[in-house]
Amino acid sequence: MSPRHLVSIQDLSVQELESLVEQATNFKAQYKSNENAQENHNKLLGKVIALLFSKRSTRTRISTEGAAAFFGAHAMFLGKDDIQLGVNESLYDTTRVISSMTSCIFARVNKHQEILDLCKDSSVPIINSLCDRYHPLQAITDILSIKESFNGNIKGLKLAWIGDANNVINDLSIAALKSGMNVSIAIPGSISFDSLIADKANQIAKELNVSFEIVNEPAKALNGANVIVTDTWISMGEEAEKQNKLKQFNDFQITKDLISRGNVNSDWRFMHCLPRHQEEVDDEIFYSDNSIVFEEAENRLYAAMAVIDEFVVGNKTVSK
Numbered sequence: 001m002s003p004r005h006l007v008s009i010q011d012l013s014v015q016e017l018e019s020l021v022e023q024a025t026n027f028k029a030q031y032k033s034n035e036n037a038q039e040n041h042n043k044l045l046g047k048v049i050a051l052l053f054s055k056r057s058t059r060t061r062i063s064t065e066g067a068a069a070f071f072g073a074h075a076m077f078l079g080k081d082d083i084q085l086g087v088n089e090s091l092y093d094t095t096r097v098i099s100s101m102t103s104c105i106f107a108r109v110n111k112h113q114e115i116l117d118l119c120k121d122s123s124v125p126i127i128n129s130l131c132d133r134y135h136p137l138q139a140i141t142d143i144l145s146i147k148e149s150f151n152g153n154i155k156g157l158k159l160a161w162i163g164d165a166n167n168v169i170n171d172l173s174i175a176a177l178k179s180g181m182n183v184s185i186a187i188p189g190s191i192s193f194d195s196l197i198a199d200k201a202n203q204i205a206k207e208l209n210v211s212f213e214i215v216n217e218p219a220k221a222l223n224g225a226n227v228i229v230t231d232t233w234i235s236m237g238e239e240a241e242k243q244n245k246l247k248q249f250n251d252f253q254i255t256k257d258l259i260s261r262g263n264v265n266s267d268w269r270f271m272h273c274l275p276r277h278q279e280e281v282d283d284e285i286f287y288s289d290n291s292i293v294f295e296e297a298e299n300r301l302y303a304a305m306a307v308i309d310e311f312v313v314g315n316k317t318v319s320k
């Protein structure tokens with residue numbers, strides 16, 4: 001038997017995703033009112049949650065460490081220069097050692113395969129905290145943020161993504177569809193969307209009677225949208241490709257002009273997982289009243305609480 005890991009949103013059923021979002025809402029209320037503080041603190045008192053991070057992080061690190069503190073656990077940050085991994089020690093040996101002394105590993109890695117390797121060899125749950133393909137903690141947060149902002153009613157709303165095609169949108173598209181939203185994705189013609197995720201998205205859209213499309217014109221994706229989302233065009237590790245990517249994303253900057261050309265719904269929100277740069281969205285939109293980016297960032301804390309409660313406190317096993 002193996003512990004249950006969180007690799008991507010695809011691991012969660014519609015009900016499980018809904019329940020994690022609901023739990024995040026409950027933890028937010030409890031955290032703000034200090035209700036059940038002692039009971040929550042006792043859940044992982046004396047335990048260790050490892051953060052095995054080979055890339056930078058602001059939100060994921062703070063939210064995970066904050067959520068660990070909420071449950072009484074010690075968060076142990078293991079950055080790429082802190083431990084022997086990669087220089088003196090293999091991922092296999094490192095995984096065996098870390099998992100023998102902790103209750104869970106939140107892992108931020110480069111390649112998705114590293115998450116799969118961790119899952120294979122770890123005796124404790126692995127929570128994917130960003131790899132090149134997925135970012136489930138962000139997707140759970142984003143559904144929570146959309147629900148909050150639209151008073152809980154998100155079925156039938158349209159999410160428009162204007163940006164790159166990698167980790168954040170791969171998980172967000174599946175999460176939004178599973179939550180009953182229609183999803184339209186605009187990516188440059190020179191960039192391809194992962195075909196396995198597109199297949200999965202089309203299958204979910206059919207089952208749940210919602211729509212999923214990939215287009216190359218931002219204004220087309222924006223038509224009738226309630227929620228506009230983007231991410232950096234230069235993901236961590238892609239710094240050398242910056243000039244090329246900036247060229248590819250010409251005309252993709254989210255501005256007031258693009259939003260009016262795109263004929264978005266009058267009741268729209270702007271979201272961004274952060275960190276953000278001017279090139280993908282200008283200040284006028286990023287700091288506008290329609291922008292919920294800072295509420296979204298704060299919600300990372302409550303999503304991390306829900307995930308820890310489900311995967312670590314409620315540690316379930318699955319057949320290998």
Ligand code: CP
Nearest residue numbers: 057058059060273274
């Ligand atoms: N959104 C997000 O994952 O931010 P960090 O890279 O700062 O953790």
Ligand code: NVA
Nearest residue numbers: 168231235236273274
């Ligand atoms: N796509 C971005 C997300 C950062 C949270 C990256 O991979 O760097």
